[in-house]
Amino acid sequence: xxxxxxxxxxxxxxDWLIVLIAxxxxxxxxxxxxxxxxxxxxxAERRIVARMQDRLGPNRVGPAGLxxxxxxxxxxxxxxxxxxxxxxxxxxxxAPVVSLAPVAMMLAxxxxxxxxxxxxxxxxxxxIVAVSAVSGVGLMMAGWGSNNKFALLGAMRAVAQLVxxxxxxxxxxxxxxxxxxxMSLLNLPHLQAGVPIMGxxxxxxxxxxxxxxxxxxxxxxxxxxxxxxxxxxxxxGWWVFTPVGLLGFVVFFIAALAEGERTPFDIPEADSEIVxxxxxxxxxxxxxxxxxxxxxxxxxxxxxxxxxxxxxxxxPGVAALANMGGPWVHAxxxxxxxxxxxxxxxxxxxxxxxxxxxxxxxxxxLMDFAWKLLLPLAxxxxxSASLMVSITQWTGAxxxxxxxxxxxxxxxxxxxxVIVTAIINIAATYWILSINQRPAEQEWDExxxxxx
Amino acid sequence: xxTLITILFLVFAVFILVAAIMTVTVxxxxxxxxxxxxxxFGVGALYLLMxxxxxxxxxxxxxxxxxxxxxxxxxxxxxxxxxxxxxxLTPRWWIALLxxxxxxxxxxxxxxxxxxxxxxxxxxxxPPSISxxxxxxxxxxxxxxxxxxxxxxxxxxxxIGAIVVAFEEREQRRRVxxxxxxxxxxxxRQQQVxxxxxxxxxxxQPSEATGxxx
Numbered sequence: 001x002x003x004x005x006x007x008x009x010x011x012x013x014x015d016w017l018i019v020l021i022a023x024x025x026x027x028x029x030x031x032x033x034x035x036x037x038x039x040x041x042x043x044a045e046r047r048i049v050a051r052m053q054d055r056l057g058p059n060r061v062g063p064a065g066l067x068x069x070x071x072x073x074x075x076x077x078x079x080x081x082x083x084x085x086x087x088x089x090x091x092x093x094x095a096p097v098v099s100l101a102p103v104a105m106m107l108a109x110x111x112x113x114x115x116x117x118x119x120x121x122x123x124x125x126x127x128i129v130a131v132s133a134v135s136g137v138g139l140m141m142a143g144w145g146s147n148n149k150f151a152l153l154g155a156m157r158a159v160a161q162l163v164x165x166x167x168x169x170x171x172x173x174x175x176x177x178x179x180x181x182x183m184s185l186l187n188l189p190h191l192q193a194g195v196p197i198m199g200x201x202x203x204x205x206x207x208x209x210x211x212x213x214x215x216x217x218x219x220x221x222x223x224x225x226x227x228x229x230x231x232x233x234x235x236x237g238w239w240v241f242t243p244v245g246l247l248g249f250v251v252f253f254i255a256a257l258a259e260g261e262r263t264p265f266d267i268p269e270a271d272s273e274i275v276x277x278x279x280x281x282x283x284x285x286x287x288x289x290x291x292x293x294x295x296x297x298x299x300x301x302x303x304x305x306x307x308x309x310x311x312x313x314x315x316p317g318v319a320a321l322a323n324m325g326g327p328w329v330h331a332x333x334x335x336x337x338x339x340x341x342x343x344x345x346x347x348x349x350x351x352x353x354x355x356x357x358x359x360x361x362x363x364x365x366l367m368d369f370a371w372k373l374l375l376p377l378a379x380x381x382x383x384s385a386s387l388m389v390s391i392t393q394w395t396g397a398x399x400x401x402x403x404x405x406x407x408x409x410x411x412x413x414x415x416x417x418v419i420v421t422a423i424i425n426i427a428a429t430y431w432i433l434s435i436n437q438r439p440a441e442q443e444w445d446e447x448x449x450x451x452x
Numbered sequence: 453x454x455t456l457i458t459i460l461f462l463v464f465a466v467f468i469l470v471a472a473i474m475t476v477t478v479x480x481x482x483x484x485x486x487x488x489x490x491x492x493f494g495v496g497a498l499y500l501l502m503x504x505x506x507x508x509x510x511x512x513x514x515x516x517x518x519x520x521x522x523x524x525x526x527x528x529x530x531x532x533x534x535x536x537x538x539x540x541l542t543p544r545w546w547i548a549l550l551x552x553x554x555x556x557x558x559x560x561x562x563x564x565x566x567x568x569x570x571x572x573x574x575x576x577x578x579p580p581s582i583s584x585x586x587x588x589x590x591x592x593x594x595x596x597x598x599x600x601x602x603x604x605x606x607x608x609x610x611x612i613g614a615i616v617v618a619f620e621e622r623e624q625r626r627r628v629x630x631x632x633x634x635x636x637x638x639x640x641r642q643q644q645v646x647x648x649x650x651x652x653x654x655x656x657q658p659s660e661a662t663g664x665x666x
Contacts, residue, residue: 016456088480088482088483091482091483091486121505122505122585123505123506123509123585126506126509126510126513126585127505127509129513130509130510130512130513130516130517131512133512133513133516133517133518133521134493134512134516134517136517136521137486137489137516137520137521137524140521140524141486144482144524144528152528156525156528159521159524159525163518163521183585
């Protein structure tokens with residue numbers, strides 16, 4: 001974007017202004033993209049849940065009810081803005097902003113398509129984790145500023161849930177950091193090229209005979225000084241197809257459900273218990289801001305899960321189009337953006353599906369689930385990820401003589417790594433699940449039962 | 453670009469200072485915590501301005517995301533939130549002023565006296581990255597291994613301490629009844645009262661009932 005603007009108006013304006021304008025344009029595009037998806041998501045969720053519950057859902061406004069979100073938006077704008085008399089006026093006002101802003105900031109580092117990245121931050125994964133933690137402050141402000149018991153209870157629940165589920169989520173993302181050898185999100189889709197399970201390890205033996213439609217030059221093996229190689233690339237070397245990626249994806253996705261307050265974990269706003277949680281005292285556009293923040297958080301988390309484990313914009317045909325050069329590169333970018341969007345929507349559909357299928361957890365079940373199941377699994381997964389990297393990447397010198405895998409071809413090493421990590425992960429999952437399913441011991445003394 | 457950075461620096465600096473002053477002067481303690489959070493945020497922005505991305509993000513993650521949430525939790529679990537009638541200054545406020553001033557002087561005087569302010573311009577080309585994640589990691593694992601390990605052990609000790617504080621011995625552990633069980637228990641008691649000539653002795657002392665595990 002900056003380069004395009006420079007070529008157009010480079011002579012007329014100082015450079016810093018051009019950079020500023022370019023970023024403003026990019027930000028606007030990304031925000032419109034997210035909000036457009038938000039509108040469709042609200043509609044899709046209502047329709048799909050209605051379908052699952054044997055209802056009709058909104059179907060009057062526009063074709064199949066598609067304009068319902070717009071009608072809702074008009075209603076939200078024109079509603080009276082009510083502030084409780086004893087509320088802390090400024091905190092109450094700022095809370096929706098503080099919870100929406102970090103969520104919007106998360107969108108900045110996600111690569112939305114091949115070559116379509118708003119910014120390249122080399123600590124992007126950490127940035128997303130940090131920024132999503134900030135929205136907890138917004139929820140706390142909402143709960144406290146409303147001066148309402150239900151709001152405060154909801155905020156406490158929301159923040160406790162956010163803080164405790166951050167740990168498995170971050171630990172699951174650490175496997176990605178280990179696999180990628182860095183925290184940049186930009187690199188992740190490039191690293192997930194190739195074919196399922198084997199990744200980009202099936203190399204071309206005869207450089208002249210390999211069609212550029214099937215083989216691409218892979219330069220970026222994670223953290224290694226390897227020369228560029230020609231590898232079979234169908235755009236399907238997603239990490240979710242390896243044992244490490246699969247376990248990481250499952251743990252991360254469940255933790256993301258909890259962070260986004262999706263249904264099995266919608267304890268903070270449990271309507272049947274505490275009205276609407278921290279949103280109880282909000283109406284009109286302030287309520288809508290919370291609503292937008294929640295959906296965009298889900299959107300961003302789905303995009304992050306897709307980028308980290310499902311290959312991001314990687315998909316069949318992207319590399320082939322990009323290799324054809326010329327205007328086809330733009331076609332490749334469009335196709336890749338479509339792939340990412342499709343993955344996000346599939347993940348979002350799974351979220352809706354879970355909402356239609358599962359009841360709400362209790363708070364103690366929530367905590368047990370995070371600490372006794374997800375966290376141990378994620379920790380084991382880090383071990384597997386390090387083994388995976390060391391088996392596929394390390395030279396004999398790095399192993400310091402323990403094993404020497406230098407003689408093997410890269411696909412053989414990948415196969416060994418997949419088998420080893422599969423054994424570890426399956427055994428660990430089975431073991432941890434069996435521990436958790438053991439009937440709990442009697443943990444209390446019957447004589448000391450608390451009477452009403 | 454340099455003037456722009458200077459202007460941004462000044463904006464952030466003023467913001468941090470105002471937020472910090474507000475933290476210690478506002479009467480409402482929750483507002484003080486919120487001002488403190490914005491001050492932390494400003495410091496993170498300063499790190500970003502110095503292109504120390506890792507430090508900036510870590511600042512936001514640790515201080516804004518974790519420490520401030522802890523502070524807010526702690527405040528909301530304490531009583532007397534309406535601090536407007538509380539005194540801001542104790543009689544010994546001058547000691548509280550003296551100690552930080554002395555500490556600050558200890559830090560700033562040697563710095564001002566000995567620091568080489570006229571830094572040579574960095575070599576052209578690759579800018580020296582002082583604060584990338586990799587450099588920090590290497591420093592932790594090589595030069596500063598001992599402080600790093602000590603900090604890790606301290607955190608572990610704190611965690612174990614928290615568990616010890618919250619732990620209840622198995623003999624003293626009490627179960628919280630579900631609503632159905634409470635109703636059943638109450639019915640049983642009413643029947644006992646109805647059938648027995650003298651009032652039945654309650655199985656639980658009322659004082660015990662208040663301190664149950666939640």
